[in-house]
Amino acid sequence: MSDQTTVIGRTRQEMAKRLAQDIPSGSYVNLGIGIPELVTKFVPDGRTLIYHTENGLLGMGPSPEPGEGDPELINAGKRHVTAIPGAAYFHHADSFAMIRGGHIDLCVLGAMQVSKDGDLANWSTGAPDAIPAVGGAMDLVAGVKSVFVITQHCTKHGDPKLVDTCTFPLTGQKVIDRIYTDLAVIDVTSEGFRVVELSPGVDFEYVQQRTGAPLLPILA
Amino acid sequence: MINKQVKSVTDAVADVFDGAVVMIGGFGEAGSPIELIHALIDQGASNLTVVSNNTGSGEVGLAALLKAERVSKIICSFPRTANSTVFPDLYRSGKTELELVPQGTLAERIRAGGAGIPGFYTPAAVGTPLAEGKESREFDGQEYLLERGLKADFALIKGRIADTFGNVIYNKTARNFGPPMAMAAKVAIVQVDEVVEPGQIDPENIVTPGIFVSRVVGVPSPVFESELVAAGVSYP
Numbered sequence: 001m002s003d004q005t006t007v008i009g010r011t012r013q014e015m016a017k018r019l020a021q022d023i024p025s026g027s028y029v030n031l032g033i034g035i036p037e038l039v040t041k042f043v044p045d046g047r048t049l050i051y052h053t054e055n056g057l058l059g060m061g062p063s064p065e066p067g068e069g070d071p072e073l074i075n076a077g078k079r080h081v082t083a084i085p086g087a088a089y090f091h092h093a094d095s096f097a098m099i100r101g102g103h104i105d106l107c108v109l110g111a112m113q114v115s116k117d118g119d120l121a122n123w124s125t126g127a128p129d130a131i132p133a134v135g136g137a138m139d140l141v142a143g144v145k146s147v148f149v150i151t152q153h154c155t156k157h158g159d160p161k162l163v164d165t166c167t168f169p170l171t172g173q174k175v176i177d178r179i180y181t182d183l184a185v186i187d188v189t190s191e192g193f194r195v196v197e198l199s200p201g202v203d204f205e206y207v208q209q210r211t212g213a214p215l216l217p218i219l220a
Numbered sequence: 221m222i223n224k225q226v227k228s229v230t231d232a233v234a235d236v237f238d239g240a241v242v243m244i245g246g247f248g249e250a251g252s253p254i255e256l257i258h259a260l261i262d263q264g265a266s267n268l269t270v271v272s273n274n275t276g277s278g279e280v281g282l283a284a285l286l287k288a289e290r291v292s293k294i295i296c297s298f299p300r301t302a303n304s305t306v307f308p309d310l311y312r313s314g315k316t317e318l319e320l321v322p323q324g325t326l327a328e329r330i331r332a333g334g335a336g337i338p339g340f341y342t343p344a345a346v347g348t349p350l351a352e353g354k355e356s357r358e359f360d361g362q363e364y365l366l367e368r369g370l371k372a373d374f375a376l377i378k379g380r381i382a383d384t385f386g387n388v389i390y391n392k393t394a395r396n397f398g399p400p401m402a403m404a405a406k407v408a409i410v411q412v413d414e415v416v417e418p419g420q421i422d423p424e425n426i427v428t429p430g431i432f433v434s435r436v437v438g439v440p441s442p443v444f445e446s447e448l449v450a451a452g453v454s455y456p
Contacts, residue, residue, distance in 0.1 A: 054324075056395055072392045089393060091397070091398065092324075096323065097328075100344065132318070134350065142343040
């Protein structure tokens with residue numbers, strides 16, 4: 001992580017902590033790989049979430065102690081995990097029936113770009129020599145009831161990730177509900193991006209300058 | 221008396237023919253039937269179409285089958301791995317064709333194939349490059365894509381315990397694509413740690429009923445892809 005991202009706005013941990021405040025107790029939640037996985041660390045006391053991993057487990061628990069992993073108990077990122085008491089295993093077609101059938105309450109994903117209409121691009125840069133790989137992202141965004149994105153506001157090169165129209169190949173159309181970045185929490189509405197909350201020490205203009213589409217102000 | 225047990229992984233894959241469609245279970249190394257795949261490499265069938273979620277790691281298992289240039293086409297959701305250049309090299313050289321399918325669509329295409337359903341509509345991939353060339357239809361104001369069921373000549377699957385009737389139970393997240401692939405293949409071949417007599421698995425606990433399984437073979441201490449990769453093994 002570069003120094004710049006820690007100077008202004010929220011760190012990754014703080015972004016995950018902020019997002020965790022918004023997940024109701026009892027939710028069935030699917031977390032993508034990367035920053036989304038940090039959310040589990042910050043679930044407020046007294047709330048119980050059930051984590052789904054699309055490779056066939058409801059009730060995913062934390063990583064095992066080093067050396068105690070089971071190669072046949074892994075998450076969608078293919079890392080060793082544990083199963084909580086009350087967990088259930090199932091096959092892939094049932095797992096995606098949970099997703100596509102609208103049984104999972106919330107999915108949290110990373111993003112390369114999100115458009116003002118809620119389109120998401122997070123699987124391919126479209127580079128001609130890249131090996132295309134999509135996994136379950138397209139099924140998740142099409143099927144899960146609420147889809148949140150957690151991401152740095154801008155790319156490493158300083159380009160906005162929140163844009164008017166995605167230039168990378170889409171993962172899904174009109175699928176994103178809310179975006180948590182280092183600079184703000186932003187809803188995707190029928191009128192475009194609306195700021196819900198600015199990160200501590202960040203003002204509206206600063207965020208607007210780093211966003212590729214108009215931002216609507218926080219509703220009074 | 222029904223007895224689906226075969227003596228060896230060699231016997232289990234003996235009749236796989238050139239040009240066959242072969243479904244291979246597993247999500248990463250969990251559920252990857254390494255011993256059956258290695259037996260298939262030894263057996264020599266080529267020009268295969270493989271249906272599998274990934275493309276293997278290192279140069280063992282599925283990656284070794286690819287490296288041996290036995291696979292002309294792979295139907296797959298996530299062919300990228302951190303520690304293998306086998307598939308990327310084959311893909312870039314045009315030796316192996318890729319049909320990229322969203323993971324849930326892949327699972328449902330396999331399930332549908334096994335359930336006698338030739339096509340179904342799904343919301344996944346609408347508006348994306350993977351929708352190109354696909355028929356779409358609106359239901360209740362939302363757009364869906366027509367996807368085809370998938371069938372196979374053979375499926376190679378890893379379970380934990382099977383009885384000689386072919387009833388199978390699995391181990392944790394190694395279940396993944398096993399049950400739908402068993403349904404979709406004409407000949408489903410399941411390697412298990414342990415083969416038991418009928419009645420020794422509680423019928424309430426059976427995950428894949430024996431009607432979907434043609435052959436079971438005992439592989440008492442299966443190896444894991446990560447162990448072989450860590451040991452620098454390249455198969456054969």
